Amino acid sequence: MTEERDLSLLEALDHLLDRGVTISGHAIISIGGVDLIYLGLSVVLASVDTLTVVPAGMRRTIEGEADGER
Amino acid sequence: VSGEPRLLLLGAHLFPEDADVSGVTAFEAGGIVASAIEYDPDRPLAEPALIESAARARARLIEREIFVGVRYGATFRTREEVAAKIGSRAPGWRRLLEENRGKVELTLKIAGRGALRPAPEGVSSGADYLKQLHRLRRSEVDPAFRAAAEEEIAREAVAARWSDRHDGAVELALLVPRSEIARFRERGEALKSRFPSVAFLLSGPWPLEAFADE
Numbered sequence: 665m666t667e668e669r670d671l672s673l674l675e676a677l678d679h680l681l682d683r684g685v686t687i688s689g690h691a692i693i694s695i696g697g698v699d700l701i702y703l704g705l706s707v708v709l710a711s712v713d714t715l716t717v718v719p720a721g722m723r724r725t726i727e728g729e730a731d732g733e734r
Numbered sequence: 735v736s737g738e739p740r741l742l743l744l745g746a747h748l749f750p751e752d753a754d755v756s757g758v759t760a761f762e763a764g765g766i767v768a769s770a771i772e773y774d775p776d777r778p779l780a781e782p783a784l785i786e787s788a789a790r791a792r793a794r795l796i797e798r799e800i801f802v803g804v805r806y807g808a809t810f811r812t813r814e815e816v817a818a819k820i821g822s823r824a825p826g827w828r829r830l831l832e833e834n835r836g837k838v839e840l841t842l843k844i845a846g847r848g849a850l851r852p853a854p855e856g857v858s859s860g861a862d863y864l865k866q867l868h869r870l871r872r873s874e875v876d877p878a879f880r881a882a883a884e885e886e887i888a889r890e891a892v893a894a895r896w897s898d899r900h901d902g903a904v905e906l907a908l909l910v911p912r913s914e915i916a917r918f919r920e921r922g923e924a925l926k927s928r929f930p931s932v933a934f935l936l937s938g939p940w941p942l943e944a945f946a947d948e
């Protein structure tokens with residue numbers, strides 16, 4: 665049940681960050697095809713309490729990426 | 735002015751009542767109704783709580799009615815700025831929203847293979863690296879699964895569109911009547927029983943995303 669909820673949240677985040685109409689506002693969202701917000705999310709997900717929303721199988725990968733970014 | 739709340743754009747709607755959701759600011763913008771959440775510009779856009787609140791607002795909005803989903807990250811100082819930015823697209827969006835009222839998007843995402851970079855020891859040159867990278871990222875789906883998804887799900891939808899994701903996953907976007915979401919979920923479950931080895935996820939409802947491009 666928890667895993668299902670986690671998956672739903674991840675899917676919702678994936679859609680929010682990577683789908684839909686792209687409109688440029690004041691924020692820089694990508695440079696050279698690299699989505700900075702997406703990258704930032706990987707980093708922040710591994711930091712504080714939000715780690716709990718990441719399914720167990722993904723934690724190591726995201727922690728590794730986060731370490732690499734710092 | 736620094737410190738004043740900014741607008742984080744969520745989507746475009748046909749009527750104000752479609753965006754009448756707690757925590758969401760809805761306003762007329764160039765001939766369409768825009769929805770946004772207000773946020774403190776000192777907060778980074780990558781802050782998890784802000785992203786999560788946008789995701790939750792989006793989920794509440796799609797519970798009400800179809801809208802054009804805007805990708806996270808579009809922020810504006812004023813409503814006038816929003817109107818100036820989206821006004822030229824408003825007529826097309828209005829038409830799209832009128833045509834698709836009462837419908838939603840669903841997504842059937844089939845997992846990629848994971849290994850998205852060539853092993854360095856197996857690469858002879860830069861050109862070879864790029865060729866291998868291209869091959870690895872070319873998405874592949876079990877042809878039997880694809881045929882079944884086409885037959886049992888895509889053909890039943892109002893519209894369906896396959897696409898390759900940058901992470902190696904393959905996605906089937908579906909436009910379906912809201913009243914038939916449960917029926918599509920049942921079909922997804924049936925597909926899971928028939929193809930237990932294929933990792934896929936049928937999710938939604940989503941706003942107009944894949945079908946929002948003009």
